[in-house]
Each structure stands twice: as C-alpha cells, then as structure tokens.
Amino acid sequence: MAFYWSLSFSQFFDVKRKDFWQMFIHHIATIVLMCFSWVGNLTRIGSLVLLVHDCADIFLEVSIAR
Structure with a gap:
C-alpha cells in the first residue's frame, strides 16, 4: 500500500x-x-x-504519450 501512496504523492513533483x-x-x-x-x-x-491494478499500470504508462 505504501507503494501506491508514494506514487500518488510523487506525481505532484x-x-x-x-x-x-x-x-x-x-x-x-x-x-x-x-x-x-x-x-x-x-x-x-x-x-x-x-494484481489487476498492477497489470493496468503497464498499459496506462504505455498508452498515453508524454
């Protein structure tokens, strides 16, 4: 759970x-x-x-161009 908290906060920086x-x-x-x-x-x-959200992270990261 700490991993997802860190991802949520690190997005702002x-x-x-x-x-x-x-x-x-x-x-x-x-x-x-x-x-x-x-x-x-x-x-x-x-x-x-x-499991489902970790698999979805891969597609979310790849699908939208930076």
Missing part, C-alpha cells in the same frame, strides 16, 4: 503528463479498494485488486 488525473484517480482507487478489503478481512480480494 514529477513532470506533468497528460494523464495526470487518470493516474492519480487510479492510484487512489487502488488504495481505497485495498483498505476496504483489509477492513472487511477479504485479503484474497485485496490480492486480486493488487
């Missing part, structure tokens, strides 16, 4: 990209889903959220 808000919302959504899965004791679903 990196070079601004066209997909800034999409990536920011993506990382916040990942954090929220992980928190709810932890609070609800649904660790398997939390692991699935991590």
Whole structure:
C-alpha cells in the first residue's frame, strides 16, 4: 500500500503528463479498494485488486504519450 501512496504523492513533483488525473484517480482507487478489503478481512480480494491494478499500470504508462 505504501507503494501506491508514494506514487500518488510523487506525481505532484514529477513532470506533468497528460494523464495526470487518470493516474492519480487510479492510484487512489487502488488504495481505497485495498483498505476496504483489509477492513472487511477479504485479503484474497485485496490480492486480486493488487494484481489487476498492477497489470493496468503497464498499459496506462504505455498508452498515453508524454
């Protein structure tokens, strides 16, 4: 979870990209889903959220030109 927090905060100090808000919302959504899965004791679903969002990061980074 700390990785996604660091990505959310580091975006404000990196070079601004066209997909800034999409990536920011993506990382916040990942954090929220992980928190709810932890609070609800649904660790398997939390692991699935991590897997899906990590795979989506690859396509989000490549799809929009800098």
